[in-house]
Amino acid sequence: LVVGYVSLSFILASCAGTSSRMSRTLSPSEKNAQLEKYFEQTKDIDYVIKVLRDEDHMLRMEAARILGETRNRRAVEPLVTALRTDKHYAVREEAAHALGKKKDPRTVDALIYALGDKESTVRRLAAASLGEIGDRRAVEPLLITLRKDRSPLVRSVVLTALDKIGWKMSAMKTLPQPESIPAVKEKRQQFPRI
DSSP: OHHHHHHHHHHHHHHHTSSHHHHHHSOHHHHHHHHHHHHHHHOOHHHHHHHTTOSOHHHHHHHHHHHHHOOOGGGHHHHHHHHHHOSSHHHHHHHHHHHHHHTOGGGHHHHHHHTTOSSHHHHHHHHHHHHHHTOGGGHHHHHHHHHHOOOHHHHHHHHHHHHHHTOOGGGOSSOOOGGGSHHHHHHHHHSOOO
């Protein structure tokens, strides 16, 4: 019991950053392993959600991955926030992937918004997640991405996502215009053309 308590104290200290000397000596992969081990032992989802706002993007990525694997519905909103606002593309990638695992219809708008991300890997994972969720609201934004995106890999994933949703190419004669999507309108209002 004492050994278990000491090891848990070490994990908490290194994850929570209570000992800055200890945190500095751990590599990013060691920090991630410690966070994963801590969550496995405690199931403390509140702490993992808190780590999603850590200054270390590698820890934020690990937190997003853990939240994607948990069945707790409280993980959805922090992942949506990370997808929309995180400054590091790798965290947004992990959040997009995690939301696809959730298959929660509440995440569709955030994933549609991510189809306009500046990083192609985020767009690709958002499209894949929309395909996993299978919500028909994603069809029009995916078609616009298919028409506008310059990345062949993103377009390929969009076609797979449309197929998973059940949309057939013969169902529409012309592709929709980007202005018809609320997320695109919102984005253009936030960032006016100069």
